[in-house]
Amino acid sequence: MKATPLVLLAALVLAAGAHAFERTETREPCADFDPLRRPFFGDTHVHTSLSFDAAGQGTRAGPREAYRFARGEPLGIQPYADDGSPSELVQLRRPLDFAMVSDHSDLLGETQMCATPGLPGYDSWICTVFRRWPLLGYALINSRYGMERPTRMSFCGPDARICLEAADGPWKIIQTAAEEAYDRTASCTFTTFVGYEWTGMPGMANIHRNVVFRNERVQQHPTTFVENPTGELLWTKLEEECLDGDRGCDVIAIPHNSNVSKGLMFRIENEAGQPIDQADALRRSKLETLVEVTQHKGDSECRPDGLSRDELCGYEKLPYPSLDGEARPGTQSIPPRVHAREALTEGLVQHARIGANPFRFGLIGSTDTHLGTPGLVDEDQFPGHAAGPITRRMEIPALPDSPRYNPGGLAVLWAEENSRDALFEAMRRREAYGTSGPRIVTRFFGGWDYPPDLCDAPDLVARGYAQGVPMGGELGPLPASSSKPRFLIAGWQDAGTADRPGTPLERLQVIKSWVDDAGPHEKVYDVARAPGPIGTVDLATCELGAEGAPSLCTVWEDPDFAATEHAMYYVRVVESPSCRWLQFVCNAKGVECGDPTTVQDGLEPCCDDTSAKTLQERAWTSPIWYTPAP
Amino acid sequence: MIVSMRRKTAQRALWVAALFLVPVPVLAFAEAFIPTMRIFELTLVVLITIVVEGAHGVALLLLGFFAGHALVYAAILWLAARVVTSLLERLSPAALGPATVALVTLGLLTAIALPIYDTPFHARLPHAGLLEVYR
Numbered sequence: 150m151k152a153t154p155l156v157l158l159a160a161l162v163l164a165a166g167a168h169a170f171e172r173t174e175t176r177e178p179c180a181d182f183d184p185l186r187r188p189f190f191g192d193t194h195v196h197t198s199l200s201f202d203a204a205g206q207g208t209r210a211g212p213r214e215a216y217r218f219a220r221g222e223p224l225g226i227q228p229y230a231d232d233g234s235p236s237e238l239v240q241l242r243r244p245l246d247f248a249m250v251s252d253h254s255d256l257l258g259e260t261q262m263c264a265t266p267g268l269p270g271y272d273s274w275i276c277t278v279f280r281r282w283p284l285l286g287y288a289l290i291n292s293r294y295g296m297e298r299p300t301r302m303s304f305c306g307p308d309a310r311i312c313l314e315a316a317d318g319p320w321k322i323i324q325t326a327a328e329e330a331y332d333r334t335a336s337c338t339f340t341t342f343v344g345y346e347w348t349g350m351p352g353m354a355n356i357h358r359n360v361v362f363r364n365e366r367v368q369q370h371p372t373t374f375v376e377n378p379t380g381e382l383l384w385t386k387l388e389e390e391c392l393d394g395d396r397g398c399d400v401i402a403i404p405h406n407s408n409v410s411k412g413l414m415f416r417i418e419n420e421a422g423q424p425i426d427q428a429d430a431l432r433r434s435k436l437e438t439l440v441e442v443t444q445h446k447g448d449s450e451c452r453p454d455g456l457s458r459d460e461l462c463g464y465e466k467l468p469y470p471s472l473d474g475e476a477r478p479g480t481q482s483i484p485p486r487v488h489a490r491e492a493l494t495e496g497l498v499q500h501a502r503i504g505a506n507p508f509r510f511g512l513i514g515s516t517d518t519h520l521g522t523p524g525l526v527d528e529d530q531f532p533g534h535a536a537g538p539i540t541r542r543m544e545i546p547a548l549p550d551s552p553r554y555n556p557g558g559l560a561v562l563w564a565e566e567n568s569r570d571a572l573f574e575a576m577r578r579r580e581a582y583g584t585s586g587p588r589i590v591t592r593f594f595g596g597w598d599y600p601p602d603l604c605d606a607p608d609l610v611a612r613g614y615a616q617g618v619p620m621g622g623e624l625g626p627l628p629a630s631s632s633k634p635r636f637l638i639a640g641w642q643d644a645g646t647a648d649r650p651g652t653p654l655e656r657l658q659v660i661k662s663w664v665d666d667a668g669p670h671e672k673v674y675d676v677a678r679a680p681g682p683i684g685t686v687d688l689a690t691c692e693l694g695a696e697g698a699p700s701l702c703t704v705w706e707d708p709d710f711a712a713t714e715h716a717m718y719y720v721r722v723v724e725s726p727s728c729r730w731l732q733f734v735c736n737a738k739g740v741e742c743g744d745p746t747t748v749q750d751g752l753e754p755c756c757d758d759t760s761a762k763t764l765q766e767r768a769w770t771s772p773i774w775y776t777p778a779p
Numbered sequence: 780m781i782v783s784m785r786r787k788t789a790q791r792a793l794w795v796a797a798l799f800l801v802p803v804p805v806l807a808f809a810e811a812f813i814p815t816m817r818i819f820e821l822t823l824v825v826l827i828t829i830v831v832e833g834a835h836g837v838a839l840l841l842l843g844f845f846a847g848h849a850l851v852y853a854a855i856l857w858l859a860a861r862v863v864t865s866l867l868e869r870l871s872p873a874a875l876g877p878a879t880v881a882l883v884t885l886g887l888l889t890a891i892a893l894p895i896y897d898t899p900f901h902a903r904l905p906h907a908g909l910l911e912v913y914r
Contacts, residue, residue, distance in 0.1 A: 274831045278824055285821060285841075289828055292836025303832055 170565070170574040173399070174364040179337035179566035185610050186563040186580070188590050189572060191247035192219065192523035193342065193403060193560050194359055194444060194515035196536070199319045200346075201256035203519035204264060205279065205287040206535040210521025212250040212326030219248040219523040220330070220339050226520050226532060239532055241524055242646045243588070245559075246567050248330075248523040249342035250323055251359045254371035255294055257345075258315030259302060269311055270304035295350045295472065299375045313370060320345075320371055328365060337567040345371040347383050347402070353473040354411035356380055356404070359441070359515075360387065363399035363573040367391075380404075381420040384436050401576060404510075405441035405517070407492070408449040411471050412484035415492035415508060417499060430499060430507035439576055442489050442583050442769055443514040445534040445550070445557040450512075450769060451490040452483070457660070457671035461723060464764065465555050465585070475551060493772060494662035494669045497715040500776065501664055511579030511621045511771025512719065514558025514586075524559060526586035527649065528764075529691075531556040531730040547738070547751025552731055552760035558585045561768075563619065579621025584768040587643035587651060593620040593720045595773035597631035604639065604702035613637045620719070621771040626778055633710040634775065638676060639702040640722035640768070652724040652766065653697020655679055659705060663716040673721075677703040684725025686763055691728035691736060712777060719772040723765050731755065732762040784876030786868055794860035796883040800890045800909065802897070803852045807844065812897040815856060817912060818849040 196203045197211050207227035210218070218224040221244035225235025262268045263276035270276055279286030293299060305312035327341040342361050349356040358380065360372070372386040383402065391398035407414035419429050442450050447467040451459055467474065470483045486492055489512060496508030516526060519536035533549030534557070561582050562575035575581055582591060592610060596617020603609050617637070618624065624634055636659065643651030657677040663670050679698035686693055701722075710716070728736075735755035741747045742756035754760040784792070798819075802812035822845040829838050867878045889895065890909035898907055 274827060278828060282821070282824060285824065288841060289825070289832075289836060289838055292838075293832075294836075296836060300833075300835065 170570050172570055174569060176333040176568060177335040179568055179571075180335040181337060182566045184565060185614070186565055186575075188561045189246035189340075189564055189567055189575075190524070190559050190561055190588055191245050191249075191340075191572075192515050192518075193249045193251065193344070193361060193513065194346070194405060194441060194517045194557075195219075195248060195250045195521065195523040196252055196346075196517070196519040197250055197521040199250075199252040199257060199260060199322065200519065201253060201260040202287060202291065202536045203252075203521070204260050205283045206519060207283075208520055208535060212252075212323050212521075213329065215250050215521035215523055216248060216326055216330035216339075216341060218521065218525075219245045224520075224522060226522070227535075237532060239520075239522055239525060239530065242527065242530075242649060244339070245524040247340040247342070247562070247572055249344045249359070249361060250326065250523075251344045251346045252319070252323060253348045254316070254345040254360075255348040255373045255375055256290070257319050257371065257373075258312035258317075259290075259305070261319050262304070262312065262315050268315060270302070270315070273302070273304040275302055275304070294348070294375065295353045297351050299351075299378070301375055309376065313373070313376075316370065316373075324365070324367065331569070332567075340567050340569055340572055342569065342573075343367050347372055347374055347377075349374040349378065349380065349383070350472055351378065351413070352411070353471045354413045355406045355409040355472050356413050357406060358383060358402040358404050358437070360400060360402050361573070361576065362391075364569050366396060366398040368396065368398060368400075379420055384432060387436060399573070400436075401439070401573075402437050403439045403441055403513070404437060405444060405515070406446050406449060407440070407487050407489060408447050408467055409470055409472050409474060410487055411481075412486050415486040415495065417486075417495065417507075425499065425503070425507055427503045427505045430503060430505035433507045434505070434509040437510055438579050439513050439581060439771075440489050440492075440510045441515050441560075442512040443558040443585055444517040445554050446517065447553070447555070448585075449487070449489050451660075452488045455488070455491065455671060456494070456662075456669065457673050459660075459671075459673045461658075461673075461721070461765065461767075464767065465761075467553055475553070490660065490662070490671065493717050493719075494664075494671055497662055497664045497717055498669055501715050506774070509579075509774065511576075511581045512583045512769045513560035513562075513581050514583030514769075515560050516557030518557065526556045526559060528556060528586065528728060528730040529649070529733040531733075547749060548731070548734060548754065552754040556586060556730055558583050559588070561588075561590075579771040580619050582620060582768055582770040585764075585766045587724060587766045587768075589643050589654075589722050589724070589766075589768040590641040591720060591722045591768050591770055592637065592639045593770040593773065594618065594637040595622065595624050595634055595718065595775075596637075597624070597628050597634055599635040599637050599704050601635075601704050603637055603704050609637060609639070609702075618773060620773060622773055624773060624775040627712050632712075633706050633708075634718075635704055635706045636718065636720075636773070637702075637704055638720050639700065640677075640720075641700045642697070642724065652693055652727045653679065653684065653695075653699060654701050655684055655697055655723045655725045655765065657701050657703065658721040658723065659707075659718055660721060661707065661709075661716060661718050663709075663711075663714045665711065665714050672709070674705070676705040677701040679725070686726045686728055688728070688732055688762060689736070691733060693725065693727060697725035714777060716775040717772045718775075720768075720770040722768040722770075724767060726763045726765050729761050729764045731760055735762075784879055786864055786875065789867070789875050789879040790860050790864040792879055792883060793863055794857050796886055797856040797860060798853060800886045801856065802895050803848075805848060810897065812895070813912065814896070815849055815852040817896075817898070818845055818852065820913075822846045822849050
């Protein structure tokens with residue numbers, strides 16, 4: 150490698166940057182430390198038996214079991230026989246690097262009380278209903294918490310004190326399990342985060358947020374939707390008790406499933422009903438640095454009929470915009486701003502209007518498993534997600550889930566080492582991306598003077614950092630020496646495992662949003678493609694065709710750049726087609742659509758035209774923004 | 780032993796047995812085949828929940844849903860019992876009693892021996908026989 154002064158400078162910058170993240174906890178430094186950062190794969194959205202809906206589905210794995218599973222141990226899942234033996238064992242092919250159990254803060258106490266003899270509330274009527282008729286109990290309790298103004302169960306007492314105090318026990322269990330599973334040795338094999346899910350769902354509109362704490366210093370009680378029924382109130386609690394409080398905790402919140410938020414996730418009015426102002430925008434962009442763009446309840450990236458003609462936007466889309474949509478499909482239209490890309494574009498509009506971008510967030514994926522199985526994302530291993538009546542696991546079902554749902558994805562963080570501080574800083578600076586499951590690796594840098602042949606340079610990453618910014622960053626002012634931004638974009642296919650090799654890549658795309666005098670725009674650019682025809686897959690065997698590339702890289706210059714326009718760019722890395730989970734199940738059950746005798750009850754989606762049988766797995770990077778000089 | 784039975788008694792016996800034994804479909808909320816009496820039981824559960832906790836969420840909707848199902852099926856089964864009783868009486872009035880007892884016994888044994896119910900409302904046994912479905 151030719152050590153140019155620039156590369157030496159980059160190395161110095163990064164070496165300095167290596168210590169840029171503040172060490173806020175007591176632990177051994179990681180032996181494996183990379184100043185140029187490595188991708189760490191994880192799952193920040195995991196429910197266990199402490200969550201009301203998971204418990205109602207018969208999930209027995211608690212936080213400890215979930216973390217053991219994330220580290221590679223097998224886990225038995227329901228339904229269980231009378232002797233307690235599970236009906237199925239599941240195991241990750243590759244352990245995760247990090248995980249966070251994010252049980253619902255709402256009903257945390259009630260779930261414990263209903264399950265534990267001797268606790269107040271155990272003998273209450275509604276707990277009896279929940280234990281004896283779980284599906285009915287789920288519907289009665291969940292819908293009560295999905296009202297515009299939710300209220301607590303009567304056994305919680307007039308001020309909910311009984312139930313809030315009962316939540317302390319499971320909250321402690323969550324913290325203890327995270328601490329036990331966190332590798333504080335120099336090996337740095339596995340990182341956990343303490344967190345919870347604030348479960349806001351006014352009128353069955355999903356405005357959930359996963360709250361992630363930087364280290365073991367956390368809120369005394371998790372914030373609940375019933376007592377704090379808006380996103381702004383959640384932020385206030387996090388500010389009062391952590392960021393501005395004396396507990397010393399640091400925290401972010403990650404919205405998920407904007408696709409079923411009825412457009413309430415990315416509102417452009419504040420709590421008072423007024424258009425958001427600069428302070429609102431800055432507050433939001435500080436606390437909500439990431440959005441979970443994919444998970445089992447569908448993809449939230451883009452709107453199929455949106456501003457851009459995006460031929461790949463139909464991926465894992467739900468045809469309804471609310472949490473109860475599955476029960477009444479076809480009755481609701483899709484309102485504006487239910488997708489991340491719409492919000493990212495709207496953020497540019499707001500930035501131009503008020504001088505700050507409220508929707509300056511990066512993208513990750515996760516599972517939202519309710520089986521306590523973080524990272525179980527391989528299409529051929531999907532056991533269902535086990536939340537809600539549609540995906541009940543009270544029996545071994547013909548299909549493990551609604552054909553509209555999917556195994557979910559992964560969160561990937563570019564960090565120097567596998568420790569809480571390093572990973573949390575990656576989340577905060579948005580140097581993160583999401584995948585639909587495969588361990589695709591992607592780099593995305595933006596700058597003004599990357600050379601066109603940078604992909605051939607052995608030190609492209611160092612130069613990517615030295616001459617620009619990584620995903621999640623801001624391009625900075627247009628220098629006099631340049632007229633258009635250039636982006637270094639690279640993707641590597643999932644290396645896979647010996648028994649299941651990864652799928653080659655089909656293409657790299659840049660998605661750009663910008664705002665000009667005519668309003669907001671979006672455009673999708675194919676910037677690199679694998680040579681040869683588009684890949685194929687044999688549905689009968691799920692064998693992949695040979696088409697695709699193991700890696701793709703390019704330096705792309707924006708041909709439509711205008712220095713006076715707010716803009717945002719992110720990258721989509723797209724695999725060649727492969728079998729979706731439904732096809733794996735149908736094949737395993739011997740379904741042959743030409744022979745109706747093989748299509749048993751419940752397997753009809755194997756042979757209908759509305760359920761996707763193949764997919765193109767993908768990764769979405771966090772954006773890079775450009776802000777024109779005022 | 781020959782059982783003699785008046786027509787109305789036979790009809791009531793068949794109806795009550797059908798209410799407890801014949802699996803009927805639940806048409807929304809969750810796929811299920813359960814006895815009508817089980818739907819009456821669920822109606823009662825929701826009603827008590829409303830009394831205890833108030834009519835929150837979908838409680839009223841569920842009450843109407845279960846009550847509607849239960850009443851409609853009770854009426855259908857009443858008509859069915861009436862038709863069956865008429866047929867049996869036409870075949871042989873003297874055999875009405877034994878035939879009714881035989882039918883109820885056959886239904887009872889079938890419901891006990893086979894998992895003819897599909898009941899997601901149960902805590903642990905989705906496919907159940909009579910002894911489990913009300914447990």
